[in-house]
Amino acid sequence: MKEMNWENNSNNPVQTLTNGDSEKISTSRFSSLLASKDRDYLLSSSEAEAEADQQVKISDLEGRVIGLYFSANWYPPCRNFNQVLVDVYDQLKSNGSNFEIVFVSSDEDLDAFNNYRKSMPWLSIPFSDLETKKALNRKFEVEGIPCLIILQPEDNKDGATFYDGVELIYRYGVEAFPFTKEKLEELQREERMRHETQTLKNLLTNPDRDYILGQPITRKVQVDSLIDKTIGLYFSAQWCLPGVTFTPRLISIYQKIKQTLEEKGGEDFDIVFVSNDRDQSSFDTYFGSMPWLALPFGDPSIKSLAKYFDVQGIPCLIIIGPDGKTVTKQGRNLINLYQENAYPFTDAKVELLEKEMEEAAKSFPKSEYHAGHRHELTLVSEGTGGGPFICCDCDEQGSGWAYQCLECGYEVHPKCVRAVAPGSTEGS
Numbered sequence: 410m411k412e413m414n415w416e417n418n419s420n421n422p423v424q425t426l427t428n429g430d431s432e433k434i435s436t437s438r439f440s441s442l443l444a445s446k447d448r449d450y451l452l453s454s455s456e457a458e459a460e461a462d463q464q465v466k467i468s469d470l471e472g473r474v475i476g477l478y479f480s481a482n483w484y485p486p487c488r489n490f491n492q493v494l495v496d497v498y499d500q501l502k503s504n505g506s507n508f509e510i511v512f513v514s515s516d517e518d519l520d521a522f523n524n525y526r527k528s529m530p531w532l533s534i535p536f537s538d539l540e541t542k543k544a545l546n547r548k549f550e551v552e553g554i555p556c557l558i559i560l561q562p563e564d565n566k567d568g569a570t571f572y573d574g575v576e577l578i579y580r581y582g583v584e585a586f587p588f589t590k591e592k593l594e595e596l597q598r599e600e601r602m603r604h605e606t607q608t609l610k611n612l613l614t615n616p617d618r619d620y621i622l623g624q625p626i627t628r629k630v631q632v633d634s635l636i637d638k639t640i641g642l643y644f645s646a647q648w649c650l651p652g653v654t655f656t657p658r659l660i661s662i663y664q665k666i667k668q669t670l671e672e673k674g675g676e677d678f679d680i681v682f683v684s685n686d687r688d689q690s691s692f693d694t695y696f697g698s699m700p701w702l703a704l705p706f707g708d709p710s711i712k713s714l715a716k717y718f719d720v721q722g723i724p725c726l727i728i729i730g731p732d733g734k735t736v737t738k739q740g741r742n743l744i745n746l747y748q749e750n751a752y753p754f755t756d757a758k759v760e761l762l763e764k765e766m767e768e769a770a771k772s773f774p775k776s777e778y779h780a781g782h783r784h785e786l787t788l789v790s791e792g793t794g795g796g797p798f799i800c801c802d803c804d805e806q807g808s809g810w811a812y813q814c815l816e817c818g819y820e821v822h823p824k825c826v827r828a829v830a831p832g833s834t835e836g837s
C-alpha cells in the first residue's frame with residue numbers, strides 16, 4: 410500500500426486509500442507492478458483481432474496467482490521452456506485454475522515481440538513500455554532468462570514469492586500449482602516417498618508394457634528377469650555430441666564388467682538405453698550399435714524417468730542397485746575415473762577406489778611431459794589447486810587427481826597422460 414500505484418496518480422487518491430479492503434490491496438499490488446501512468450491494462454493473447462479486445466484490465470487479475478515471465482524469442486532456452494509453459498498453462502486454464510501469466514519481453518524489436526507473442530496464450534506488457542519492464546527486472550533482480558517469478562494473490566510477504574518458477578515448472582509441471590510453500594513441501598515429500606519405495610519394476614514398466622527391448626531390437630526382455638541385477642539407465646541420443654565419445658567407451662567397459670562377472674558367477678549387470686532420439690530411425694541405428702537393452706522409442710516412461718531422476722544433461726548414467734534403489738546418478742563420472750573398476754558403483758566401492766587412488770598417487774611422478782601438450786604438467790589434487798575439470802585428452806569430466814599445466818590450465822586425467830621425454834613435445 411505504501412508502494413506507488415496508478416490509482417494514487419488519479420485525481421482522488423483519498424478515495425482509493427479509504428477503499429482499502431483486502432481485495433483492493435491485492436489489486437493495487439498487481440497494478441503497482443504492472444501498470445504505468447497512462448496504462449491500466451495488459452495485452453491479451455494476440456488471437457483477438459480488434460484492438461479493444463486485445464486489452465485486459467489489470468484489475469481483472471485480482472485473486473489470481475501470477476507468473477511474471479521474463480523471456481525472449483532469440484534465446485533457444487527460452488523457446489524450449491516456452492513450449493513447456495504453454496502446455497502447463499493450457500492444462501491449468503482448462504481445469505479452471507486461478508492462474509495467469511504476464512510476459513515481460515526482452516525481444517529485440519516490436520516485430521520479434523509480436524512474433525513471439527503468437528505462441529503465447531497469456532498476457533503481455535506492451536513492448537513499448539520500457540520503463541515498466543526495466544522496473545520489473547530490477548525489482549525481481551532478474552539475472553538470466555527464461556525466468557518465471559510466481560506471485561501469490563494475497564500474500565505480500567517476501568517468502569510467498571517464488572523466483573525459481575522455471576525449475577518448478579520443469580520439475581513438477583501442472584502439479585506445482587498453486588505454487589505455495591505448503592504445496593511445494595508436499596511435492597518434495599511425495600518425491601522422497603517415491604524414491605524410498607522405488608523398484609526396478611515401477612521404474613521400467615507401465616500398465617501397457619512389462620518388457621523392454623533386447624538385441625536384436627525385436628527381442629522382448631521381461632523386466633522381471635532383471636530384478637536383483639545392478640542396472641545402469643543410460644540417457645543418451647545419437648545427436649548428442651559428448652555421447653559420440655562416451656558411448657563407445659561405455660560399450661567397451663560394459664563388456665569388461667560383464668566378462669568379469671561371468672567368470673565370477675553370481676552377480677549380474679546390465680544397461681538400459683533411455684533414448685532421447687528424435688526419430689525412430691536414429692534410435693534404431695544408435696541402439697543397434699549398443700550391446701544392451703532399451704526402452705522402446707518414444708515410450709511415455711522415458712519422459713517420466715528423466716523428470717524423476719532430474720536428468721539435466723545427456724549422456725547420463727544412473728545406477729540402480731539389486732534392491733531397486735538408486736545407487737548413484739554419477740555413473741558417467743565414475744566410468745571415466747575408474748573404468749570397469751567402478752562396478753558396482755556403490756559408496757563403499759567409490760571410497761575404496763578413492764583410497765587406492767590416494768595410495769597410487771604417492772608414486773605418481775610430481776610432474777610429467779604429455780604427448781599432447783608442450784608445457785610441463787604438474788600433479789595436483791583437490792587440496793593442491795585441483796578440483797572438478799574437463800580432461801583435455803578424453804574430453805570427459807574428472808575430479809581429484811590431475812596433471813595440470815600451471816601456465817595455461819591444460820589438464821588431463823592421470824590415466825590419460827602419455828608420458829614423453831622433456832623437449833620432445835616442442836611445437837605440438
Ligand SMILES: [Zn+2]
Nearest residue numbers: 800803822825
Ligand atoms: Zn581423460
Ligand SMILES: [Zn+2]
Nearest residue numbers: 784814816817
Ligand atoms: Zn600449457
